[in-house]
Amino acid sequence: MSLSQNEFLPRAEAVHARLEGAVLDALSHHGEPSVPELAGAFRDTRMEPAQLAEALCPGPLSPIGFAALVMRELLTPEDAVLEGTVSEARVITGNARVAGSLRVTAPLVVLGDLEVAGVLEDCGPDSTVVVVGRCAAWGLQTSGNFLVLGDLVVRDAIQGIYNDDSLVVAGDLTTRFLDENDHDVTCYGEVHAEHQLENGRSGEDAASLASTFLRPELWNLDLGEIHHDVLFERIQKGEPVFTDTLQPRQVREPDEPTAEELEGLDIEGIAAQASKNARASDVVYAQRKTGEVWLLRPGSLPLHIFDGKEFLGQGTPPALDVKQRASERVTFWRRRGDLFLEIERFGAVVQLHAGYNNGSMRTFRFAFETPDGASREMRRLEARYEGDFLRVTSVVPGRGPLERELANYGGPKAEYTSAIVDGTTLVTRDDERQDFDDEASALSALEDWIAGKRQAGFDLKILEWKPFGLLGSR
Incomplete structure (x- = not known):
């Protein structure tokens, strides 16, 4: 079924004259419908209908949307069953059904209804989705332009992704959880959503609000994230994502010390x-019961630790034989403020590294x-x-692998290397991978690796809880 320009354009004039109400509002969201604009396509x-859709997209x-209304009046309705992925421009002249998930990476126009028994995902800007009738799905993840001229009914959740494109609905929008994120979501009918996170919400607020209705494994206050990928995987599998009843709202503790923690401490002194x-x-950081205070100003003030009686590191530090492997190691991470503390013992010497994630130490x-x-001091600390x-x-809970970066400033050029333990595998930035039977063996190999690097002139530069792909990119 092809489209004749001589037939299409007069019909477009007739359709344009009849446009009104919410449909006209939705079509005008990105500018008024124009017959000359269609003629130029x-x-x-x-x-062919798909060629016309491709000529008008992306955009x-x-x-x-206007072209879809005209095509609906000119083309004979034929229903279709879609599977998996739409990767080439396509126009369905009747209704479309999907028994499972649907990923759209090219223009898709459905002149009737679209029903997806799973998660519907588009991929902007390559995808543009237009549904002239009713659109229904279990979940919707949209990063592209998505237009529904009927009602949009999503059983569980809608997530908007990126601020480049829009989700526009002429009819009513119904879902249990609507997360606009930073996406333009506009409905010219009524919005029926049990839980709605509006455009511009912060990650921390989103995670906090989600704690009242999403299962705990789907949000993380420390990271300020909702785990959308896991959420939609569960929706696709038919697994529960919502709590049975509303829960008390969880709020992330502040990074800076609280008034209660500072009470009684002479901070100025x-x-x-x-x-x-x-x-x-x-x-x-402050600990009222011991009087300990950490002072740190990133970029200008080195870390000072007052242990309640005196400042650490006032005298000349003892010598350390870097050729030996550490007798023991204890690593601590504070979620608030991303502070870390790593304590090593080398025989009768205790070495303490303190700092904050990917920052000064x-x-x-x-x-x-x-x-x-020295061992008793380790236990005391x-x-x-x-x-x-x-x-x-090997992992900071809820965050990611613990990466140790070591540096050698002794040569003509600074050198860097790093390592993580990923499950039972030791992975380094030097493209080394060693597999072991258990994590304990991998951690033991990490100690050998650290000792070898120290013998080569390297020392600990920083700890990171999230490697940001450093190992994978080298």
């Missing part, structure tokens, strides 16, 4: 002792008379920070 006197919704440049506002070193004395900090091995 005809490269030949006759075109604003007004021309392709401690800051004055630390440095003439230090300010009370530089406090990033300072190292302190203490010598004891015997290895047993563990007890001191347990509770305020999370004890971690």
Whole structure:
């Protein structure tokens, strides 16, 4: 079934004259419908419907939506069953059904109803979806231009992605959870959503609000994220994503110390002792029961740790034989403020690294008379920070792999390397992968790797809880 320009354009004039109400409003969301604009899309006197759709996309919704109404009056309705993916421009002249998920990566125009028994996902800007009738799905993830001139009914959740394109509905929009994110979502009918996160919401607010109705594994307050990919995977599998009843709203604790944590501490006096440049506002961690205070100003003030009696690192640090492997290691991570603390023992020497995620770090070193004395100090430090900090091995809970980056500044050019333990595999930036039977063996191999790098002149530069692809990109 092809379209004749001589027949199409007069019919477009007639359709244009009848446009009114919510349908006209929806078509005009990206600009008023225009017959000359449709005429300019005809490269030949006759075109296939899919060719016309492709000629009008990508672009604003007004021309392709207007063209869909005209095509509906000219083309004989034929229903279709779609499967999996629409990767080439397509026009369905009747109703379309999908028994499962549908991923759209090219223009798709349905002149009747579209029913998806699964998750419907488009991929803007390559995809443009127009449904002249009613559109129904279990879930909808939309990053492209998506126009529904009837009602949009999504059983579980709608997620808008990116702010480049729009989801426009002329009829009513009904869903249980609508997350506009930073996407333009406009409905000219009524919106019926149990839970709605409006355009411009922050990640932290979204996760906090989601904690009242989504299952706990689908949101993370520390990261300020809703795990949308997992959410829609579960929707597709028919697994539950909502709590049975509304839950109390969870709120992320502030990064900075609270008034309760600072109560009774002479912050001004401690800051004055630390440095003439230090300010009370530089406090990033405080423990009232011990009097411990950390002062840090990123980019200008090195980390100062006041342990309740004195500042650490005041004297000359003891020598350390870097050729030996650490006798033991304990790593702590504080979710608030992304602070970390790594404690190593080398015989009778304890070395303490403290800093914040992918930022500045300072190292302190203490010598004891015997290895047993150093071991007791390790236990004391563990007890001191347990509770305020999370004890971690290879992964910071809810965040990602723990990556150690080491640096060698001794040569003519600074050198860097890093390593993570991924399950039972040791992975390094030097393109090394070693598989082991269990995580403990992988962690033991990590100790050997660190010792080898230190012998080569490297030392710990920073810890990161989220590698940001550093290992994979080298």
